[in-house]
Amino acid sequence: MINKKVEDILNAQINKEFYSAYLYLAMSAHFDEIGLKGFSHWTKVQAKEEVDHGMILFNYVIERDGNVDLRQIESPTRTFENPTQIFEMILEHEKKVTSGINSIAELSESECDVATRHFINWYITEQVEEEANVLDVLKKLKMFGTDSQILYHIDKELNKREYKPHCNKD
Numbered sequence: 449m450i451n452k453k454v455e456d457i458l459n460a461q462i463n464k465e466f467y468s469a470y471l472y473l474a475m476s477a478h479f480d481e482i483g484l485k486g487f488s489h490w491t492k493v494q495a496k497e498e499v500d501h502g503m504i505l506f507n508y509v510i511e512r513d514g515n516v517d518l519r520q521i522e523s524p525t526r527t528f529e530n531p532t533q534i535f536e537m538i539l540e541h542e543k544k545v546t547s548g549i550n551s552i553a554e555l556s557e558s559e560c561d562v563a564t565r566h567f568i569n570w571y572i573t574e575q576v577e578e579e580a581n582v583l584d585v586l587k588k589l590k591m592f593g594t595d596s597q598i599l600y601h602i603d604k605e606l607n608k609r610e611y612k613p614h615c616n617k618d
């Protein structure tokens with residue numbers, strides 16, 4: 449059984465992960481509209497991973513005999529400028545998500561919830577990887593994003609991203 453404070457922060461994180469999926473889908477739709485199929489694909493794959501992140505938390509709350517509280521998901525913006533600005537937005541967003549994960553680590557530690565403290569380690573590692581992946585694309589965009597030929601190659605590269613399910617439970 450998890451205590452109410454830990455349950456509450458985990459439910460808040462479920463909402464953040466599903467909001468992330470919405471945000472990436474909005475970006476995917478935008479990239480598709482402007483003809484950047486690889487960017488559209490990359491953000492769509494990311495949206496699927498975000499659903500997995502939400503589902504792993506969802507399953508964990510149930511496993512710990514807690515109550516899942518599915519809160520309203522905010523509408524993501526549909527105002528985007530260019531790929532560089534969008535990847536800057538992604539990096540800022542992921543930093544906020546990381547801070548949510550860090551808060552779970554801190555709270556579970558102060559509440560002596562060893563299982564949640566252990567469980568959240570996977571997310572800590574995942575956030576390091578996510579921020580690094582985004583930064584990698586952002587650096588290229590900052591350097592070459594205004595060169596349409598190079599942008600075309602970055603788009604082709606991003607189209608190779610494969611979706612690897614994180615959550616195998618139904």
Ligand code: OFO
Pocket residue numbers: 465468497498501541542545575578
């Ligand atoms: Fe779930 O990591 Fe991104 O938001």
